[in-house]
Amino acid sequence: MPGKAVPVPTPETQPYWDGCAAGELRIQRCVDCGEPYFYPRPLCPSCGSGNVEWFTASGRATLYSYVINHRPAPGFEDDGPYAIAVVELAEGPRMMTSLVGVPATPTDLVLDMPLRVTFEPRGHVSLPVFRPAFAEEGDE
Amino acid sequence: MSHSSVIIAGAAETDEIGRLPNHSTLGLHIEAARNAVADAGLTMKDIDGIGCVAAPGPVQVAHALGIYPDWIDGTGIGGTSFLLHVRHAVAAIRAGYARTILITHGESGRSRVGVAPRRMDLSSPPGQFEAPYGTLGPTTTFTIPALRYMKEYGLTREQLAYVAVAQRQWASKNPRAMYRDLITVDDVLASRMVAYPFHLLECCLVTDGGGALVITSADRAADFPKPPVHVLGTGEASETPMISQMLDFTESQMFRQAGQRAFAEADITVGDVDHLMIYDAFAHVPIYGLEALGFVKKGEGGPFIADGNTSPGGSLPLNTNGGGLSYTHTGMYGMFAIQEGVRQIRGEAAAQLDRADISVILGNGGMFAACGVLVLGRRAR
Numbered sequence: 001m002p003g004k005a006v007p008v009p010t011p012e013t014q015p016y017w018d019g020c021a022a023g024e025l026r027i028q029r030c031v032d033c034g035e036p037y038f039y040p041r042p043l044c045p046s047c048g049s050g051n052v053e054w055f056t057a058s059g060r061a062t063l064y065s066y067v068i069n070h071r072p073a074p075g076f077e078d079d080g081p082y083a084i085a086v087v088e089l090a091e092g093p094r095m096m097t098s099l100v101g102v103p104a105t106p107t108d109l110v111l112d113m114p115l116r117v118t119f120e121p122r123g124h125v126s127l128p129v130f131r132p133a134f135a136e137e138g139d140e
Numbered sequence: 141m142s143h144s145s146v147i148i149a150g151a152a153e154t155d156e157i158g159r160l161p162n163h164s165t166l167g168l169h170i171e172a173a174r175n176a177v178a179d180a181g182l183t184m185k186d187i188d189g190i191g192c193v194a195a196p197g198p199v200q201v202a203h204a205l206g207i208y209p210d211w212i213d214g215t216g217i218g219g220t221s222f223l224l225h226v227r228h229a230v231a232a233i234r235a236g237y238a239r240t241i242l243i244t245h246g247e248s249g250r251s252r253v254g255v256a257p258r259r260m261d262l263s264s265p266p267g268q269f270e271a272p273y274g275t276l277g278p279t280t281t282f283t284i285p286a287l288r289y290m291k292e293y294g295l296t297r298e299q300l301a302y303v304a305v306a307q308r309q310w311a312s313k314n315p316r317a318m319y320r321d322l323i324t325v326d327d328v329l330a331s332r333m334v335a336y337p338f339h340l341l342e343c344c345l346v347t348d349g350g351g352a353l354v355i356t357s358a359d360r361a362a363d364f365p366k367p368p369v370h371v372l373g374t375g376e377a378s379e380t381p382m383i384s385q386m387l388d389f390t391e392s393q394m395f396r397q398a399g400q401r402a403f404a405e406a407d408i409t410v411g412d413v414d415h416l417m418i419y420d421a422f423a424h425v426p427i428y429g430l431e432a433l434g435f436v437k438k439g440e441g442g443p444f445i446a447d448g449n450t451s452p453g454g455s456l457p458l459n460t461n462g463g464g465l466s467y468t469h470t471g472m473y474g475m476f477a478i479q480e481g482v483r484q485i486r487g488e489a490a491a492q493l494d495r496a497d498i499s500v501i502l503g504n505g506g507m508f509a510a511c512g513v514l515v516l517g518r519r520a521r
Contacts, residue, residue, distance in 0.1 A: 004272065004274070005260065005262055005267070005271040005272045006262065006272070007262055007263075007267060007268040007269070007271070007272050008262045008263035008267065008268065009263070009268065010263050010268075013268060038269075038385075039265050039268075039382070039385070064288060064389065065284050065285055065286075065287045065288035065389050066284065066287060067280060067283045067284050067286075067287070067335040067336055067337075067338070068333075068335065068336035069274060069276070069279075069280050069335045070332075070333050070334055070335060070336075071276060071279060071280075071334060071335070072274065072276070073271075073274040073275060073276035073280070074276075075274075076274045079274075081333075081336075082274055084273050084274055084275060084280055084281075084284065084335075085273075086284055086383070086384045086389075094384055094385065095269065095384055096269060096270045096273050096275075096382070096383075096384040097273060098273045098274065106336060106337075111287060111288065111291050122272060127272055
């Protein structure tokens with residue numbers, strides 16, 4: 001039985017995956033217009049500039065939307081119904097992720113709840129996932 | 141600049157739709173093509189342009205039909221591709237690149253006969269940034285924006301469920317629809333959870349079938365056995381290859397963009413529309429479509445449908461074949477939405493409207509990824 005999908009980095013996305021391996025959520029922003037963006041690519045989608053740079057995001061996010069999937073993808077068969085979420089990073093961009101440390105029920109998953117990034121091993125890479133933020137971490 | 145008018149002169153589906161284990165994908169293309177060309181009173185030798193999605197693609201389909209075309213369109217952007225083929229065919233005919241274009245669709249979506257295996261490229265952006273989180277096709281991705289919409293605009297689970305109820309009302313009038321028994325909101329909410337908040341009856345069917353269209357110039361309209369269906373306006377747009385990057389989870393920018401262009405070219409407003417088809421892979425998509433095309437204000441789509449306005453007898457007949465939720469959905473549904481628009485304008489639909497002078501078709505490709513819109517009319521503009 002095939003396991004969970006393991007992402008295959010490309011030269012343009014390798015710094016993102018290197019960041020994950022180091023426990024950091026590194027994304028890009030435009031040097032010219034200042035807009036942060038996701039997913040990694042060598043061009044600012046806001047202004048078209050190629051003058052872009054990597055930076056380490058705060059790892060803070062809020063829950064933007066999700067589904068609770070009852071028909072598992074390969075490798076997810078033993079997980080029970082699981083959430084496939086889209087989070088909004090504190091810096092603005094959105095990304096898909098998994099939610100950990102919280103039951104996958106509509107009662108527990110409340111839109112706009114504060115989240116923090118954490119990392120899980122997946123094959124040869126480290127995968128960013130999100131958990132509920134602890135009270136003392138705030139959501140400033 | 142004045143544009144010559146372009147018409148749909150032939151339109152047909154495969155003999156049967158639903159479960160067709162004895163047809164390959166290519167076989168469905170061939171059957172649909174033969175039926176549409178016959179519907180136009182033509183032969184394959186009259187066809188000089190071909191449009192279809194890969195696989196099998198226009199070279200294979202043309203060759204199988206004995207056609208050596210002067211014009212080829214293999215645009216493949218999911219279930220709306222056929223609407224773009226029509227749009228591109230209109231331009232080609234106006235430009236003189238071809239005279240008589242055949243657009244075909246065949247898909248063994250359920251039986252999967254003669255179909256390449258599904259495979260995700262794990263180095264693509266969706267492969268790197270979505271697949272690792274357990275996505276598995278449209279039920280796990282197309283559905284994700286809905287909870288955000290429900291929170292922002294107060295759409296209820298009952299209103300969402302009513303989309304499926306309304307479409308089953310139309311399907312109950314259509315002998316070719318896969319599901320025809322009337323259902324209630326309670327039935328929908330009691331059906332199996334597929335991807336919360338979506339139940340089985342809020343997800344489209346998975347079927348086999350095909351359809352084809354013959355497109356040509358209106359000055360030849362008298363040559364054909366069926367009344368012409370004029371292509372009055374068209375639009376196309378794309379938005380995102382990944383649902384997580386949809387610009388705003390509560391609205392479809394590409395629906396609005398393609399719709400505005402099509403309505404402007406046809407010189408119509410929403411008040412001129414007698415009949416509407418909105419791609420319904422899932423129950424929330426018609427709500428997004430109604431709002432993006434301007435039939436209702438943002439947030440009003442769910443209540444509008446739940447109040448019966450799109451049901452039989454309502455002010456805005458929507459998805460009158462039963463739609464992807466009840467009629468058929470081979471995976472790429474857009475061809476079947478066009479076919480119903482043509483049938484309504486010709487006056488040959490199973491659930492025929494009293495008045496169907498203007499029909500609007502909104503097609504979706506991928507997960508809010510790409511869009512085509514057609515405005516079809518009984519008369520030239």
